[in-house]
Amino acid sequence: MWRLEDVPPGWRDDELINLLVLSQYILKGDWRPYYPDASGNEALYHALNGLFWWALGANVFGIRYLSVLFGTLNVALTYALGKRLFGRHVATFAAVGLALSFWSLMYSRFGLRQIAMPTFALLAFYALWRLVEGAGEQGSRGAGETNPQSAIRNPQSPFTIHNSQFTILLSLSLALGFYTYFAARGVPLVIIAFGGAAAVVAWPTMRGRLAPLALSLLLALLMAIPLIVSIRAQPGGDARVAELAAPITQAAEGDFALLGQHIWRTLAMFHADGDDEYLYNIPYRPVFGPLGAIFFWAGVAMAFWTAARPFIRRWRGGTPATHTELASGLLILWWLAGITPGFLSVPAASLGHTILAMPATYLLAAFPLVWLGRGAEGQRGRGGRENQHSSNFYLSTFVLLTLYLLLPLSIALRDLPDYFVGWANTGNVRLLYRADLGNIAEVVQADSALRDFGVTSLLPGPWDREALRLELGDTAASPRFFNSERVILYTPSQSFVGYPTNLPLLAAESYQRTGLWAGGYELATIAPPPLPEERLACFENGLCLRSLTYDPATGVVDGVWQVARPLILPPLPLIANPPPPDVDARPRLSVYAQLLDSNGQWLAGDDGLWVDVETLQPGDLFLQRHLLPPTADPSTTLRLGLYDPVTGQRLLTETGADGVTAPN
Numbered sequence: 001m002w003r004l005e006d007v008p009p010g011w012r013d014d015e016l017i018n019l020l021v022l023s024q025y026i027l028k029g030d031w032r033p034y035y036p037d038a039s040g041n042e043a044l045y046h047a048l049n050g051l052f053w054w055a056l057g058a059n060v061f062g063i064r065y066l067s068v069l070f071g072t073l074n075v076a077l078t079y080a081l082g083k084r085l086f087g088r089h090v091a092t093f094a095a096v097g098l099a100l101s102f103w104s105l106m107y108s109r110f111g112l113r114q115i116a117m118p119t120f121a122l123l124a125f126y127a128l129w130r131l132v133e134g135a136g137e138q139g140s141r142g143a144g145e146t147n148p149q150s151a152i153r154n155p156q157s158p159f160t161i162h163n164s165q166f167t168i169l170l171s172l173s174l175a176l177g178f179y180t181y182f183a184a185r186g187v188p189l190v191i192i193a194f195g196g197a198a199a200v201v202a203w204p205t206m207r208g209r210l211a212p213l214a215l216s217l218l219l220a221l222l223m224a225i226p227l228i229v230s231i232r233a234q235p236g237g238d239a240r241v242a243e244l245a246a247p248i249t250q251a252a253e254g255d256f257a258l259l260g261q262h263i264w265r266t267l268a269m270f271h272a273d274g275d276d277e278y279l280y281n282i283p284y285r286p287v288f289g290p291l292g293a294i295f296f297w298a299g300v301a302m303a304f305w306t307a308a309r310p311f312i313r314r315w316r317g318g319t320p321a322t323h324t325e326l327a328s329g330l331l332i333l334w335w336l337a338g339i340t341p342g343f344l345s346v347p348a349a350s351l352g353h354t355i356l357a358m359p360a361t362y363l364l365a366a367f368p369l370v371w372l373g374r375g376a377e378g379q380r381g382r383g384g385r386e387n388q389h390s391s392n393f394y395l396s397t398f399v400l401l402t403l404y405l406l407l408p409l410s411i412a413l414r415d416l417p418d419y420f421v422g423w424a425n426t427g428n429v430r431l432l433y434r435a436d437l438g439n440i441a442e443v444v445q446a447d448s449a450l451r452d453f454g455v456t457s458l459l460p461g462p463w464d465r466e467a468l469r470l471e472l473g474d475t476a477a478s479p480r481f482f483n484s485e486r487v488i489l490y491t492p493s494q495s496f497v498g499y500p501t502n503l504p505l506l507a508a509e510s511y512q513r514t515g516l517w518a519g520g521y522e523l524a525t526i527a528p529p530p531l532p533e534e535r536l537a538c539f540e541n542g543l544c545l546r547s548l549t550y551d552p553a554t555g556v557v558d559g560v561w562q563v564a565r566p567l568i569l570p571p572l573p574l575i576a577n578p579p580p581p582d583v584d585a586r587p588r589l590s591v592y593a594q595l596l597d598s599n600g601q602w603l604a605g606d607d608g609l610w611v612d613v614e615t616l617q618p619g620d621l622f623l624q625r626h627l628l629p630p631t632a633d634p635s636t637t638l639r640l641g642l643y644d645p646v647t648g649q650r651l652l653t654e655t656g657a658d659g660v661t662a663p664n
Contacts, residue, residue, distance in 0.1 A: 001068060002420075003420065004060055004061075004064060004068070004109060005060045006424070007420055008109060008110050008424065008429075008433050009424050009429065009430050009435035009438070010430070010435040010436075010437060010471075011063075011434055011467040011471075012110070012279065012434070013463050013577060014038070015064075016463050016466050016467060017037070017038055017463075017574075017577065018041075018045075018046060018049060018111050018113070019058070019111060020574050021038075021576045022037060022038070022043075022046040022576065023046045023047075023050035024050070024574075026043070026046060026047045026050040026051075031043075032230055033179060033229075034230040034231050035580075036234045036580040036581060037575075037576035037579065037580050038576040038577065038578060040182075040231075041113070042113070042178070042179045042180055042181060042182070042227065043179060044113075044116070044179040044180045045113035045180055046113070048066055049063070049066050049111060052065055052066045059470070059473070064110055067107065067108055067111055067115045067116075068108055068109065070108065070115045070116045070118075071105075071107065071109070071115050072108070073122075074098065074108075074115070074119055074122060074358075074359060075095050075099045075104070076095070077119065077122035077123065077126065078094050078095045078122060078359045078362065079091045079094070079095035080122075080126060081122055081125055081126045081359075082094045082363050082366070084126065084129050085129065085327035085330070086324065086327060086363070086369075087370070089366075089404065090363065090366040090370055093362075093365075093366035093369060093404060093407060094362040094363045095362075096408045097292075097362040097366065097408055098358070098359060098362045100411045100412045100415055100416060101362065101411060101415050102281075102285075102414075102419045102423075103351055103358055103361075104358060105415070105419045106280055106351065106419065106423075107280075107355060112352075113180055113181050114181055115355070116180045116181065117181040117183060117184050117356060118355055118358055118359055120180060120184065120187075121173075121184065121187050121334075121356055122359055123169065123173035124169075124170055124173035124177065125190075125330065126169075127166040127167075127173060127216075128170055128191055128194070128213070129327070129330070130166040131163060131166050131167065131170065131212050131216075132198065132205070132206070132209050132326065133323070163212050164212075167212040167215055167216050167219075168216075170212075170213075170220075171215075171216040171217075171218075171219035171223065172220075172223075174187060174191075174216065174220035175220045175223035175224055178220070178223075178227055179224075179227055183353060183354075183355065183356050184356070186337040186338070186340065186341070188217055190330075190333045190334050190337045191216075191217065193333050194329060194333050195209075197329055198321070198326055198329065200311070201310035201320060201325070202310065202320045202321040204320055205320065205321075234580075234581075235581040235582060245345060246258060246345075246346050247259040247343065247346070261348065262342065262343050262345075262349075263343045265342075266342030266348055266354065268286070268349070269286055269342070269349035269351075269354075270293060270296055270297070271287075271288060271293035271296070271297065272286055272293075273286055273349055274286045274349055275347065275349050275350055276347060276349070277347060278428040278432055279429075280351050280352060281351055281423070282418060282423050285418065287351075288365070288411075289410060289414045291406070292365060292407065292410055292414075295365050295366075295368055295407060296364055296365040298367075298368050299363075299364040299365055300364050302367055302370070303331055304328075304332055306324060306325055306328035307325060307328040307331075307332050309325055310322075310325045310326075324370065331360055331364065331367075334356075334357070335360040335364060337356065338355070338356035338358070339354050339357045341353040341356075342354045366407075369404065430519070431500060434467045434468075436499055436519030436520045437455070437464065437467050437468045437471055438471045438519070439518040439519030439521070440468065440471075440479075440496055440518040440521060441471035441473075442518070443516065443518040444477050445472070445475050450477070450523075451477045451478060452477075452480075452492040452617070453477075453478075453479055453480070453492055453494045453495055453523075454479070454480045454481070454489040454495030454496070455468065455480070455482075456482065456483070456484040456497050456498065456500075456503055456505070457481040457482065457483060457612070458483065458500060459481060459611075461577060462612065464481050464612075465479075478615070479615060480492065480612065480615040480616060480617070480620065481612040481615055482495075482611045482622065484497060484504065484505045484506060485503055485504045485506070485610070486506070486608065486610035486625050487506070487611055487622055487623065487624050487625070488507050488526065488622060488623040489526075489611075489621075490527075490528035490529070490560075490621040490622060491528060491619060491620050491622075492620070493525045493526060493527065493528075494523060494525050495511075495523070495524060495525075496518055496521035496524075497521065497523075498520065498521055498524075499519065499521045500520070501520060506623070507526070510526050511524040511526050512524060512526070529560070529623075531547055531560065532546070535562075537653045537655070537657070537659075538564055538653060538654045539641075539642050539651045539653050539654070540568070540653070541567055541568045541569065541589070542563060542564050542565040542566060542567045542568055542618075543561055543562075543564070544561065544562045544563075545559055545560070545561055545640070546561065546562050546621070548560075548638075548640060550638045550662050552630065552631050552632065552633075552636070553632070554630055555628035555630045555631070556626075556627060557606070557626040557628060557638060558624075558625050559591070559626070559640060560621065560622070561621070561622055561623075561624060562620070562621045563616050563617065563619060563621075564618065567613060567616060569588065569589060569614070570589075570646075571588075572588055572613075586645045586646050587609065587645055588644050588646055589613055589644065590608060590609045590642070590643060590644075590645050591607065591608065591624060591640065591641070592605060592607045592640065592642075592650075592659070593605060593626035593628065593639075594638070594639045594640070595631065595636055595638060596638075596639055597633075597635065598635035598636070600637075603631075604628050605628070606627050606628055607645075608626075609624070610624060611624070638661065639659050639662075640659055640661075641653075641657075641658055641660060642659075
């Protein structure tokens with residue numbers, strides 16, 4: 001919760017799409033298990049987020065608090081499951097490490113669905129383990145804590161009341177995970193693999209457990225049928241999976257190079273490499289620092305060896321698997337299933353695609369405490385009371401306690417500054433999360449005279465407009481967004497300009513700088529040019545062309561437009577990016593500038609409208625520049641007008657013409 005309104009530093013496209021498109025479906029009564037918007041989204045998180053938005057408002061709490069709750073549940077459930085598997089020492093370290101980790105903080109503090117999936121996976125694995133250890137047995141927890149070598153005893157009937165509770169919990173958790181995020185489809189595979197392996201090495205234990213496990217999987221499958229039907233019925237269903245599957249696609253064609261690179265990078269993400277996207281990480285930052293990486297990979301090796309021992313014993317005709325050995329097998333299968341999407345999809349080493357492995361990763365980093373704790377207990381158990389005061393006992397206990405404190409401290413000292421300071425203040429992060437629009441909102445809210453103004457923007461869709469609208473809240477301000485590479489906004493005369501820094505500013509020398517900065521923007525004013533009294537043309541939608549200049553030698557076309565009355569526009573609903581397969585997301589209004597030969601045939605063109613028309617108000621005045629090829633042919637003419645890119649239909653002027661012609 002700390003500084004939730006500041007970190008992440010603003011609003012990103014996916015959060016806005018989730019809130020303003022996907023969650024709005026639910027609030028408007030359009031209930032579906034799966035939405036094809038934004039390459040496909042399961043509905044559960046968006047339904048819950050819509051309820052939070054309705055209850056708390058379109059603010060940081062209404063948008064992000066759901067993820068905060070899921071992230072916090074992940075910490076509690078990691079402790080609960082870890083204590084069942086390996087005892088309270090491992091559980092405590094894993095939960096504390098997860099709570100302090102960059103990885104968990106990243107996904108627990110913005111409005112994306114990924115963070116919900118580990119919650120349902122943890123519930124599923126908790127229910128699975130309660131079924132395996134014998135639900136209702138008080139001794140099973142003790143076996144895990146005080147005597148990790150002991151076997152799970154007293155197999156129960158699959159139809160006891162306790163087993164029925166956890167059978168239902170397991171099936172519900174699996175099904176809810178399916179409705180949350182596509183990576184949850186790996187959880188049943190973990191359960192199937194674990195059940196099969198455990199049956200081989202611990203048949204006396206598993207004999208009474210396989211029936212409830214099979215029943216849980218069957219119930220989960222039945223509950224997933226609406227989702228399966230919905231995905232199959234929609235054109236382009238599950239497009240997200242297909243978009244990300246480049247390593248698989250190339251491997252199917254016989255080229256395994258990309259798959260090999262992704263496997264190596266994903267394994268290296270824990271110690272040497274990392275997610276390269278600014279949206280989710282300090283690029284190439286590994287999950288652990290040096291100390292954490294040592295303990296993590298030591299934990300992986302120890303857990304692999306512990307899980308493998310019963311197979312070796314069985315080959316030699318030995319005893320069945322113990323509690324800790326079965327628990328280690330579950331943990332390893334869980335972690336491998338969690339990181340596999342990093343092998344098979346792009347980008348490699350994605351913290352989002354591998355989020356199923358997140359709790360398992362911190363349990364593995366804590367796993368050496370199982371062996372260290374066992375060493376301390378062994379010293380306590382040998383030689384009677386006097387041996388408890390031996391140097392070996394004190395040494396092993398000191399090492400255990402030191403690492404118990406040192407490892408979480410090393411995570412905190414590295415991950416907390418990296419997240420709250422390093423990542424949040426990186427320039428690319430601030431750009432992607434529109435942090436500087438929040439700075440504009442602060443300036444506007446502090447100045448009651450600043451209500452009509454322009455803002456320079458890259459304009460790839462409506463998300464700059466919606467982000468600033470959220471930041472402004474109830475402030476009665478009317479910002480206009482324009483791309484300063486192609487547009488000069490004359491009225492209103494004040495604009496926040498100069499950001500993004502790679503966006504050129506037309507007529508930069510004509511702006512009067514005020515010295516008032518808002519993030520990377522500076523407030524500047526510009527005076528409109530003298531204009532003829534007569535309008536060249538007024539179009540039926542309320543947009544008028546005041547002047548038009550064309551230089552054939554350079555190909556530069558400058559048209560000055562004015563909003564004469566409230567614009568008449570076709571429906572402009574918010575559309576996710578990428579849009580659903582059957583939805584045309586192109587803008588509904590554009591300006592065409594065409595170079596025609598003496599016969600009126602098209603030679604070249606430059607179409608576009610580099611202002612957000614939904615922000616324009618009556619009286620607004622702006623210049624828009626088109627760039628055509630230079631020509632020395634005096635017989636060519638310029639034709640300019642408005643049209644709808646979706647229908648191709650041209651808008652008529654008040655005199656019935658479909659455009660304006662300017663001679664060379």
